[in-house]
Amino acid sequence: MNRILGCGAFFISLFCQPLSAAVTEYHVQLKDHLFFPSRIHIPAYQKVKLVIHNQDNTPEEFDSFSLNREKVIFANHKASIFIGPLQPGDYDFFGEYNPNTARGSVIVEHKAAHAN
Numbered sequence: 413m414n415r416i417l418g419c420g421a422f423f424i425s426l427f428c429q430p431l432s433a434a435v436t437e438y439h440v441q442l443k444d445h446l447f448f449p450s451r452i453h454i455p456a457y458q459k460v461k462l463v464i465h466n467q468d469n470t471p472e473e474f475d476s477f478s479l480n481r482e483k484v485i486f487a488n489h490k491a492s493i494f495i496g497p498l499q500p501g502d503y504d505f506f507g508e509y510n511p512n513t514a515r516g517s518v519i520v521e522h523k524a525a526h527a528n
Contacts, residue, residue: 435460435461435494436460437461437462438454438462438463440462440463440464440465440516441464441467442464442465442466442467442468442485442507443467445468445507445510445513445514446513446514447515447516450515450516450517451517451519452516452517452518452519453519454495454496454498454518454519454520455520455522456500456520456521456522457496457497457499458497459495459497460494461492461493461494462492462493462494462495462518463490464485464490464491464492464493465489465490466485466486466488466491468487468488469487470487470509471485471487472485472508472510472514473508474491474493474507475506475507476503476504476505476518477504478503478504478505479503479505479518481493481495495518499520500520500521500522502518503519503520504516504517505517505518
């Protein structure tokens with residue numbers, strides 16, 4: 413019986429994250445069809461939350477093939493996008509409605525060199 417309970421507890425611990433596990437937020441502004449900052453440094457192998465504030469009077473679609481994410485952000489609104497955990501490397505993103513100007517990248521490092 414103890415063996416069964418021990419196995420059950422083990423499997424529950426694999427699939428349930430603690431409620432106290434906080435996800436770090438990184439804030440990005442979209443203004444004049446440009447992302448600020450355009451380069452976001454995040455730690456490797458951790459889930460993070462990008463909070464994007466579209467300060468333009470037009471909508472924009474955050475799009476990234478390498479992050480496998482796309483999300484429309486309405487004018488003067490915020491949107492949250494969860495990414496990771498990721499391996500070290502560069503992951504490009506762009507604004508689909510303004511791809512020539514709204515460009516940026518997520519730089520994933522073993523230890524993030526810059527704070528959010």
